[in-house]
Amino acid sequence: MKDTGKLKKKSGILKKSIAIVVLFNMMYMTALPVVSVLDSHVITSAAASTTEIVGTAGIKTPELALSSAILIEASTGQVLLSMNPDEALPPASMTKMMTEYIVAEEVKQGRLKWDDVVTVGKNAAESVGSRIFLAEGDKHTVRDLYIAMAVGSANDATVALAERVAGSEQNFVEMMNETAQRMGMKDSYFINATGLDKADMPKAYQPDTDRETVMTARDVATLAGYIVRDHPDYTEFTTLQNYKFRPTDKDPIVNWNWMLEANKNITNFKAYAYEGLNGMKTGHTNAAGYCFAGTAVRDGMTLISVAMGADTEPARFKETRKILDYGFENFKLQQVVAPKAELAELKTVPVTKGKETEVPVVTKDAVSFVVPKNGAEPQITHTAKVTSASELLAPLKQGDKVGTVTYTYKAKGMDQPQEKTVDLITTTNVEEAGWFRMFFRAIGGFFADLFGSIKNLF
Template structure:
């Protein structure tokens, strides 16, 4: 019987800079410097929490209090950005759609572009102001355009957070403002505030970069003039943009390959930053929360990204269309052939220490029930899955990836004559074995 076979083998006038760091003393945590696997040294950070992941595998490379829910400040806007981009992707919105500004966004404070009630701007203009200048008023205007009101949009934010696997995130507004800083008329009836863990921010960042690979069209913009009449453009709060390498005020922070994602600051949150950079074909996403200054959210991010890029790489361990050891074929019922070859439908890659050999990868297969493998069967038909597991030196948890097992060729349905004589052959074979077992 073919059931569950297992196979195991071995800074402008047009903006109010609300994110500018106050003279505060945000609490910090000194991450003990440790050596992993004898050679890879973890960074020493001054943060409340931090995490570093590789988005295609989801592998966590560094984690410090990463599951603790904290005020995310304007990193909340990543969810607004994601939802609006999804709406455009699904055809529910167009970048060219006009948005009429209501009372709520017009009264919203903090980082803003001074929208007036009745102003009309396109979705793209408001989105750019949100992504580049963290404009609270533009964010609320977009939220109202999507859902009719900010609080209805908040329901969508919380629903989306659950769907994306964000375990601690809870939103009360679209901007990340503390409740007391929202227009009084539009404050929700709750004692809660926006919260999100560093891990949740990384998960959200992962979905932004993977579901919307054109994200940098907005997040990498250095400056943006929202209106022709504005005396100065909006300047991106992200000092680490690679394109800032020639900007005197920011060149000390510019980071090769960095093109996003979102800064955040409130008095309660301290200074936060979700960053992403790509080098040599590998992208990383970092999150730091609760740093004590604008500058330190970037210096701590640099430590995290350097740690990832200096010590790790993505390596393919199984090529697509590969056979699984010990499972070249599976039986087929009612076909011209009685079996068909099976291969993986995609490649498998893991994060490994740079320059290391990949050894000890294990595989475990799970096949479809026998009654599903009945001809005719097309090439590429899923017949099961194979899960690969690998424990890399320098990474705390084993990595796993599951891919489909598919047929490597087509199997046509057998004619009645062929199937009739095959049945007779099988019957006599079973009878012979039964008699043989009597002696």
């Protein structure tokens, strides 16, 4: 995202010319992408030396020239590294990740289709900064607008999608804030769908508030985690290196994410390309500096990194590399419990009114935790909760849930224990016993109790 609110006319023309020359050399050695570039202001506030970087005990953390940063493992949510992770800061276009999530969720729930046609309104058409120059009344599919938002960070496409989903951008903002609260993003607040400063929004559509959009690095990572888990097809969009928005466009939209693994073959990007990197969102305004939320997968482990407040565009990617290297070089995702595992102390559970009085049980799913590489074998504890026999009535089918097991692992130096709860399930069917069997079982139980009572008299 490029903020143009404070640029003077002459300065803007000069800087635009400079940006065109730079991007001409960088973007595939071709002409400019369709997205406009209107800002080159650099903040100078980022400083690693004054902020503590918290990692795992015994593992050296990198020095980071950022305002805020965090690294988490996606499947467990385990924090591996953090630097000022809970300060609410301007997130710039990383805001669009929430718009992306909500639109994808609308499609997933069937309330929206990728091939639905969206009519562009005045608010979208007047949006500034990064854009694809939509005109009021233009018609484009949800998919095309989504790609323009995810790949080219187009503000006009983002607003058009927000208005299609909720009727107005401010109605959509209510959805954004409600979704943030549901996700546990307690320190985030949105005033628009794009991440633009209020002053840079079309005047007629500015919200009646003196607040600005803010997010913490932890909240950005939380949001990215929801995207990874709930919409794993996000990479269909975020890995696009370029996209031709209109058949008549001379040049395609080019992805702002220099770190895409596929860029290893692009002359001007190969220094930034990162193995396994497949997303997710860049951002930049004067207030935010240069930001980047990255996702990368290696050896079955997905890491989510957030870098906020870098001084330059290249710096946000260089600092992200340090963060991700720290994660992949020092940690691994290790399966500590296999699927269909028996518990030594709980191989069966009692059943009422069944042909059998008990049924074998196993865990339903595997359990994996993030563990330090070259460390001691992780010591795992577990607690089981089983449905009472009086409530566990036959008939039962193989695979029926009869309880849960919670596994816990705490690595030295990690800020919190990792926990995962899996279901306990039956391994066989248990048919309901007939009245004859139940009758003699009751008689047997009666005499067993009787003889037990007599025995206790002597």
